[in-house]
Amino acid sequence: MAGKIKKMLDTIIASKSGGNPTLAAATTTKLILKGLNPNKFTGQSDDDPAVVDKVRNIAAEMGIKL
Amino acid sequence: MKIKVSYTTEKQTDAAVSALKSDFSGMETKAVLFFASSAFPPDELASAMEKAFPGVSVFGCTTAGEICSGFMSENSIVAMAMTGGIIEDLRVEVLEDVKGNAKGALNKAIDAFHAHFKIPLSEMDFNKYVGLILIDGLSGTEEILMDAVGNVTNINIIGGSAGDDLKFAKTFVFAHGKAYSNAAILALVKAAGPFSILKTQSFRILDKTLVATKVNEKYREVIEFNGKSAVEAYAEAVGVPAEKASDAFMRYPIGLVIDGDPYVRSPQRIEGNSIVFYCNILEGMELSLLESTDIVADTQKAVADMKNGMGSVSGIINFHCILRTLELKSKNQVGPYAAIFKDIPTVGFSTYGEELFGHINQTSTMLLFA
Numbered sequence: 001m002a003g004k005i006k007k008m009l010d011t012i013i014a015s016k017s018g019g020n021p022t023l024a025a026a027t028t029t030k031l032i033l034k035g036l037n038p039n040k041f042t043g044q045s046d047d048d049p050a051v052v053d054k055v056r057n058i059a060a061e062m063g064i065k066l
Numbered sequence: 067m068k069i070k071v072s073y074t075t076e077k078q079t080d081a082a083v084s085a086l087k088s089d090f091s092g093m094e095t096k097a098v099l100f101f102a103s104s105a106f107p108p109d110e111l112a113s114a115m116e117k118a119f120p121g122v123s124v125f126g127c128t129t130a131g132e133i134c135s136g137f138m139s140e141n142s143i144v145a146m147a148m149t150g151g152i153i154e155d156l157r158v159e160v161l162e163d164v165k166g167n168a169k170g171a172l173n174k175a176i177d178a179f180h181a182h183f184k185i186p187l188s189e190m191d192f193n194k195y196v197g198l199i200l201i202d203g204l205s206g207t208e209e210i211l212m213d214a215v216g217n218v219t220n221i222n223i224i225g226g227s228a229g230d231d232l233k234f235a236k237t238f239v240f241a242h243g244k245a246y247s248n249a250a251i252l253a254l255v256k257a258a259g260p261f262s263i264l265k266t267q268s269f270r271i272l273d274k275t276l277v278a279t280k281v282n283e284k285y286r287e288v289i290e291f292n293g294k295s296a297v298e299a300y301a302e303a304v305g306v307p308a309e310k311a312s313d314a315f316m317r318y319p320i321g322l323v324i325d326g327d328p329y330v331r332s333p334q335r336i337e338g339n340s341i342v343f344y345c346n347i348l349e350g351m352e353l354s355l356l357e358s359t360d361i362v363a364d365t366q367k368a369v370a371d372m373k374n375g376m377g378s379v380s381g382i383i384n385f386h387c388i389l390r391t392l393e394l395k396s397k398n399q400v401g402p403y404a405a406i407f408k409d410i411p412t413v414g415f416s417t418y419g420e421e422l423f424g425h426i427n428q429t430s431t432m433l434l435f436a
Contacts, residue, residue: 035348
């Protein structure tokens with residue numbers, strides 16, 4: 001399977017920012033500082049289970065349901 | 067007057083605090099933020115500052131040098147008094163035992179903010195609220211605190227790591243009349259008017275990439291870049307022999323580049339074939355080699371651009387990396403740098419690290435009030 005990570009990261013950014021571009025940029029920066037660069041994942045990226053878990057944990061800490 | 071700054075070079079705590087009190091007399095002060103040399107006895111200073119300003123939120127930390135409008139100093143105290151024209155509401159929380167339980171301490175503070183402001187941090191408007199964070203600069207907890215607080219809120223949390231005049235022995239944060247080590251202060255401000263955040267660093271991004279392929283996160287240590295020993299790979303990127311690598315640290319740090327903006331990671335020392343940094347680098351992170359440019363010119367432009375955008379600036383709080391201060395000193399540029407702020411009420415200090423979204427180095431993070 002592929003593309004799950006990109007979708008999860010996009011959901012986090014959309015949910016955290018509510019569509020505000022400043023907040024979307026800030027959330028992207030926070031994710032990159034956590035070692036998850038949304039720009040490095042595409043719809044074709046493998047669903048690496050370790051990365052999927054990491055993204056899921058981050059979402060939970062941010063109070064976001066994926 | 068919405069903001070006033072003061073400084074003192076009095077050596078005795080009581081005399082120093084009296085001088086600040088006298089300068090702020092007659093103001094309807096809501097908060098006093100102060101940055102003090104580690105030369106002052108911390109408990110005595112915290113207590114004296116609290117007593118000098120009854121009914122006012124008083125908080126601050128120790129430094130590796132102080133900054134005030136138009137000058138930089140050492141062995142002094144600088145302070146900013148803010149009135150209701152700047153701060154509509156404020157709550158100052160102490161996060162204790164951050165080395166043992168940073169997240170627990172933060173959660174307690176978050177609950178206290180919620181109770182005080184009657185709104186959860188997660189729902190606060192980032193245009194109205196801002197957080198100021200001061201962290202024990204030797205606790206090594208900046209990343210965990212900034213990461214955790216960034217998860218629960220969209221408001222900007224800006225600040226610095228307390229210093230101790232380069233002794234690297236013990237740093238303190240101050241609030242509620244006490245001095246704390248192994249602690250952080252988080253002050254949440256509901257601003258009375260507009261404010262802006264500025265992050266500025268003076269580096270050119272070079273076309274050399276270092277991917278951290280093996281790290282020891284806990285010790286901020288990179289063991290390997292690009293599959294080679296960290297020292298060898300770094301030296302190769304800079305173009306110097308490995309034994310000269312540490313000579314290049316100040317001029318050539320590395321940065322996590324986000325939208326063309328580097329989040330600087332400064333090498334601190336070599337240990338064997340590893341490099342220990344002043345902040346964390348995660349395994350797999352792709353970093354760019356940076357080359358220093360002109361701090362004075364870059365800061366002047368950044369502050370001027372911000373001033374133009376805001377219309378007017380009534381005060382600046384400047385969290386300024388000690389490595390920038392050392393570079394300014396080595397280039398005889400302390401005076402010109404300080405002069406950038408001579409017409410704006412400014413306080414700040416030379417930090418052991420700067421905070422904005424995360425923990426960064428060789429940067430200035432500033433809070434500007436309109």
